[in-house]
Amino acid sequence: MPHEFEVREEIVLDATPEQVWEAIATGPGVNSWFMGHNEIEPREGGKTRMTFDSDYAHESTVTAWEPGRRLAYRGDASPDGLFMAFEYLIEGRAGGSTVLRLVHSGFLGDDWAAEYDALTKGDGMYLRKLAVYLKHFAGRTSSANLFLMGPEVPDAERVAAAYAGAFGLTQPITNGAQGRLSVTGLPADDAVVEFADPEFLGVRTTNGLHMLVYAQNTVVIEHHAFTDELDRKQLASVWQAWLDRTFTGADAGNG
Secondary structure, rough: OOEEEEEEEEEEEOOOHHHHHHHOOHHHHHHHHOOOOOEEEOOOOEEEEEEEOOOOOOEEEEHHHOOEEEEEEEEEOOOOOOEEEEEEEEEEEOOOOOOEEEHHHEEEEEOHHHHHHHHHHHHHHHHHHOOOOOHHHHHOOOOEEEEEEEEEOHHHHHHHHHHHHHHHOOOOOOOOEEEEEEEOOOOOOOEEEEEEEOOEEEEEEEEHHHHHEOOOOOOEEEEOOOOOOOOOHHHHHHHHHHHHHHHHHOOOOOO
């Protein structure tokens, strides 16, 4: 039986309404902070498409298109009536900042309670990731972005240690902590923790925006590169090797 839901979030962004619109309403902008590869047809009634490496694609229809003010789109409903819809409301403020309000609604399935809990956490974290992008990378778009599902690892402490090791951080990880990206195959780079949570770790480097997720015992790597030195295949290869080495290889547990 479908269960109706609604999540509301609000965030103040250190960016102009025009910069916010570019980040949420264009494919390259969304690719620079959200998941998957995104395409957006810029008009009411247009289509949006989010594609993942597995060839899974999710399509939506734009239901509101008011540049610099309002964007809304609604996903195609499944046979049992499940769907998700997003609405973004943009309000400029004196001094060049912007308030962004998000309404995420629709219908969830039988496991709605767990799904709703995940959405309430995830929506807030992605807005924080957007804030980091706009503050530090505004005007740049990701040359390569990665969303990589890793293995199931039931040991949360092991995952936390691995995430800390990837960025040369000491535990417990706190907002503002400084480290250094040290993943074999990636250029060494200074790192700063932008947000830390038991399930989400957001880290900024000179040329990268990272979010490492640990949800439902599953490891997820997100990496947006802002340099032509790295392409999508390189990111996938490097991080997959790190996952194998850290969690499934003979030296698993050693990072």
